[in-house]
């Protein structure tokens with residue numbers, strides 16, 4: 001029996017659901033409401049002491065950290081491989097996932113909260129919002145969350161986060177100029193890992209950043225056409241949240257464009 005604690009719109013959850021879907025692994029779903037702060041509930045923190053999703057339970061074992069969960073799934077369910085046998089390609093995959101964990105994921109958190117969920121959080125009673133910020137165990141993440149909720153795209157962290165994403169898109173464009181997939185002959189772990197982050201930019205109305213890069217754009221269309229994308233990502237979309245991201249992204253686009261020009 002496989003169980004997944006996750007959130008419909010969380011990038012790390014999307015990345016694990018993409019791999020589960022590609023490998024045809026069914027799971028019992030436990031959705032965690034991140035806006036309500038369910039990631040801080042005592043029972044959940046026993047599973048994931050970092051207060052984040054996703055958490056996978058497979059064969060009775062609790063597994064955390066989305067990149068490592070996906071590597072585990074590759075090891076435990078090798079029938080439909082998503083990691084090349086070529087050592088150089090394996091290294092390339094891990095370069096992408098390491099970059100993602102180190103810089104892209106935190107940057108996406110800054111951009112996402114500054115544009116989207118910030119508005120939902122500002123509607124909460126101040127004491128609920130503050131308690132959920134205080135419960136974030138990592139001090140750097142806690143400080144960034146407070147800053148973007150307070151200042152939105154004007155937060156000092158925002159411009160640097162945008163630059164991280166532009167560097168990522170440029171790196172992907174360069175890699176995808178000569179290949180269809182990022183780290184092997186077929187859709188693999190690096191593609192699954194990066195798709196949610198490109199999707200997030202698209203959903204926040206930053207589509208020109210994707211369409212202006214033909215290699216990246218072609219890759220994005222290839223991934224979006226996969227059955228695993230439908231099952232692992234699209235089927236979890238909730239129209240009001242998609243709409244919220246789009247509307248907030250459109251409203252912020254002028255300021256984003258100014259930063260891009262600068």
Ligand SMILES: N[C@@H](CCC(=O)N[C@@H](CS)C(=O)NCC(=O)O)C(=O)O
Pocket residue numbers: 010011012013034039051052053054064065066067101136
């Ligand atoms: N390194 C962790 C990061 C997980 C993470 O940041 N998850 C986000 C959603 S994508 C989360 O649960 N955030 C809750 C919060 O920030 O309060 C992983 O890859 O699993």
